[in-house]
Amino acid sequence: MIKYHPSKQLMQKHIMGELPAGLSVAIAAHIELCDTCSKEFELLEAQQASVTFEEPCEENDSFELDFMIDDITQLSMFDQVVSHEPDIFEYEDKRxxxxxxxxxxxxxxxxxxxxxxxxxxxxxxxxxxxxxxxxxxxxxxxxxxxxxxxxxxxxxxxxxxxxxxxxxxxxxxxxxxxxxxxxxxxxxxxxxxxxxxxxxxxxxxxxxxxxxxxxx
The missing domain is CATH 2.60.120.10 (Jelly Rolls)
Structure with missing residues (x-):
């Protein structure tokens, strides 16, 4: 059983994009391997999303958000689902x-x-x-x-x-x-x-x- 986990503070910084790439990669990889941290991370993400979208926007922020939404809605959409192929690393006699x-x-x-x-x-x-x-x-x-x-x-x-x-x-x-x-x-x-x-x-x-x- 996994006993060692990143702190809640590190996961929060990962959500906010405040960590260097290598550390973010390690946290994302651990979350993929650890059911406990995966659930904790989903909760932290939901809390951060709630805080972000409940904060009042300044006029300039609102203007930029409108432009972003317009750009997203004009993108071509595809309904084809592409399956993820597991990435296998081979070393010694192991996969x-x-x-x-x-x-x-x-x-x-x-x-x-x-x-x-x-x-x-x-x-x-x-x-x-x-x-x-x-x-x-x-x-x-x-x-x-x-x-x-x-x-x-x-x-x-x-x-x-x-x-x-x-x-x-x-x-x-x-x-x-x-x-x-x-x-x-x-x-x-x-x-x-x-x-x-x-x-x-x-x-x-x-x-x-x-x-x-x-x-x-």
Whole structure:
């Protein structure tokens, strides 16, 4: 069962269009995977719509709204229903149906480091980096903390760290207050979003810290 969810404040900002693209993609994908948040999101959307349409319009706003409605009513309408074909991502010997928000993004090539592979999504978001992360069975990311924030949305498989075990749909937000070492017995696939380099705490992985800004 999914235990980790985006906050109500984040979902509200998503509705208002106030979040960067990568974070909005993660929230939309989680909502598609999580029945609880899907229902909560529908309620928040309805509340926001009620507030928006009950607010009195200024004269200029009303003028622009009339133009918008005219443009919409003049559009050619089609009654043909186009079915949605599930987007399947294949990795190792698995086939995973990706959430539509993630499947719509353009993905770069995978880079491999041992049992960990990462491919970045082609989103121009300044310091934010959105990626598809694959950890092979028995793989582990060395213990680290965060110089910014790290969001992980688990899409397939399971992994665990010092805080517990995670299942597909879990939406995990971490920052500099957290140290962890994710590891997986059977392998996993994740959508990740970071805004700064990881900081490794132990062993040879600490050698990566000086160039962390170049590889995050």
């Amino acid at each position: 995973v149906q990706l959430p539509r928000a993630i499947a719509a993004l353009k993905l770069g090539s995978f880079m491999n480091a041992g049992k960990v592979s990462r491919a970045r999504f082609e989103l121009d978001e300044g310091p934010l980096r959105s990626s598809l992360l694959h950890i092979k069975p028995g793989g582990e990311i060395p213990e680290h903390t965060h110089t910014g924030f790290e969001l992980t949305l688990l899409l397939d498989g399971t992994f665990e760290d010092e805080s517990g075990q995670y299942v597909p749909g879990d939406f995990i937000m971490l920052d500099g207050r957290h140290n962890h070492s994710p590891r997986t017995k059977d392998g996993c696939l994740c959508f990740t979003l970071v805004d700064n380099a990881l900081h490794f705490n132990k062993g040879l992985s600490k050698l990566l810290n000086p160039i962390g800004k170049l590889i995050y």
